Amino acid sequence: MTEVDRLFEAARAAQARAYAPYSRFRVGAAVITPAGTVFAGCNVENAAYPVGTCAEAGAISAMVAAGETRISAILVLGDGEALVTPCGACRQRIREFAAPDAPVHVAGPGGLRRSFTLEELLPSSFGPDNLAPR
Incomplete structure (x- = not known):
């Protein structure tokens, strides 16, 4: 099974558990670390719309909770015909843990x-290296 296949299967399982009673737009995401560990998340809506959580944020939270801090690649899975790329806030979240050349797969x-690189989706990004001591 390829890396993309592993990410797709994890994202699909997470998407099936998404909590999207308002939009009915279920999203799943999965990240893989350099060690090959896969973490998944789903979107979780809230009646107060800005309080919801994106699938990417859930996957990243699961990764961090497990003690990992690097993303090698991410896959985002959404329904419909349009590409479901990470929102701006999630692009920045991904940047915190991934290099600009990290693959961002959209399924x-x-x-x-x-597939994109993070740099393609978030050009000239601000990341942890911008705050490194000099």
Whole structure:
């Protein structure tokens, strides 16, 4: 099973558990660490819309809770015909733990649709290296 296949399966399982009673737009995400460990998350909506949580944030939280701090690649899975790329806030969250050349895979129900690098989605980003001591 390829890395993308592993990420897709984890994201699909998480997407099935998404809590999206308002939008009905279920999203799953999965990250893989350099050690090959996969962590998944799903979107969790709230009646107060800005309080919801993105799938990417859930996957990153699971990774950090397990003691990992590096993302090698991420896959985001959403329904519909349009590409479901990470929102701006999630792009910044991913940047905290991933290098600019990290793959960001975007999938739909049928599988992988497109792959980007994080740099393509968040060019000239501000990250941890900007705050490194000089």
